[in-house]
Amino acid sequence: MKKSSIPPKDPLQAFGRRLAELRKEQGISQEQLAYMSGVARSYVSGVERGQRNISLINITRLAEALQLPASKLLE
Amino acid sequence: MKKSSIPPKDPLQAFGRRLAELRKEQGISQEQLAYMSGVARSYVSGVERGQRNISLINITRLAEALQLPASKLLE
DNA sequence: GTGTGACTATTAGTCCGTA
DNA sequence: ATACGGACTAATAGTCACA
Numbered sequence: 443m444k445k446s447s448i449p450p451k452d453p454l455q456a457f458g459r460r461l462a463e464l465r466k467e468q469g470i471s472q473e474q475l476a477y478m479s480g481v482a483r484s485y486v487s488g489v490e491r492g493q494r495n496i497s498l499i500n501i502t503r504l505a506e507a508l509q510l511p512a513s514k515l516l517e
Numbered sequence: 518m519k520k521s522s523i524p525p526k527d528p529l530q531a532f533g534r535r536l537a538e539l540r541k542e543q544g545i546s547q548e549q550l551a552y553m554s555g556v557a558r559s560y561v562s563g564v565e566r567g568q569r570n571i572s573l574i575n576i577t578r579l580a581e582a583l584q585l586p587a588s589k590l591l592e
Numbered sequence: 593g594t595g596t597g598a599c600t601a602t603t604a605g606t607c608c609g610t611a
Numbered sequence: 612a613t614a615c616g617g618a619c620t621a622a623t624a625g626t627c628a629c630a
Contacts, residue, residue, distance in 0.1 A: 453577040453587070471593060482625050487595060495623065497570045497604080501591075502528040512528070513591040516576075546612060557606050562614060572604065572623075 455492030457501075460515055462490045464508055479507035530567030532576075535590055537565045539583055554582035 465475050472490070476483040481500060488494040489504075496504075505512040540550050547565070551558035556575055563569040564579075571579075580587040 453573055457573055473593065482627095483594085484596080484627080485625065487593095491595075493596090495572045495574050495604095497572045497623070498528055498532055498576065499570050500624080501573065511591070513588040516586070516588040516591060548612070558613090559607080559615080560605055563605090566614080568615095569604070570623095575605080 454495060457496065457515060458490040458492040460517070461486075461504065464510065464515065465490075468508060475504065475507055479503040529564075529570060532571065532590060533565040533567040535592065536579065539585060539590065540565075543583060545583075550579065550582055554578040 465472070470478075472486045473483050476486045479486075479500075480503060485494065486504075489496050489500075501515060502512050505515055508515075540547070545553075547561045548558050551561045554561075554575075555578060560569065561579075564571050576590060577587050580590055
């Protein structure tokens with residue numbers, strides 16, 4: 443991106459924390475979530491740590507694996 | 518990876534329709550939204566038509582430009 | 593069970609047009 | 612004002628070995 447004006451990295455960390463929180467609520471590991479959603483385990487790790495700018499399709503995949511609406515992950 | 522393992526594609530169109538809807542509610546043009554959020558106008562167009570897999574950072578930027586929570590765009 | 597750096601292939605996102 | 616391309620660059624997806 444070229445416009446580093448307002449919100450660069452915080453949304454990623456917020457999303458990551460939220461994801462980890464919801465995942466743990468269901469008592470599943472990153473490994474299991476990765477398998478269920480069809481993404482790499484190390485990718486789940488990176489997302490939860492706010493180091494990856496996840497795309498809408500993968501947000502949706504994770505939400506489905508957790509059986510939650512995608513919007514829930516952004517709250 | 519199992520690209521066909523879990524449903525993709527629809528979420529993009531759902532998001533695009535939702536974005537267009539919320540944008541029009543505020544009487545804003547794609548051009549204005551693009552400018553306010555710092556993304557390319559042609560990109561907003563592509564996103565609204567469900568042709569682009571937008572990332573979390575840009576979802577957040579659009580949400581801020583519309584002065585709405587990001588989760589609202591995914592509902 | 594998780595964090596991290598490195599890596600390649602793919603795509604997100606830009607900028608230029610045309611209609 | 613919007614749709615839709617092409618060409619381009621930067622960033623993401625996805626994987627791996629190792630900590």
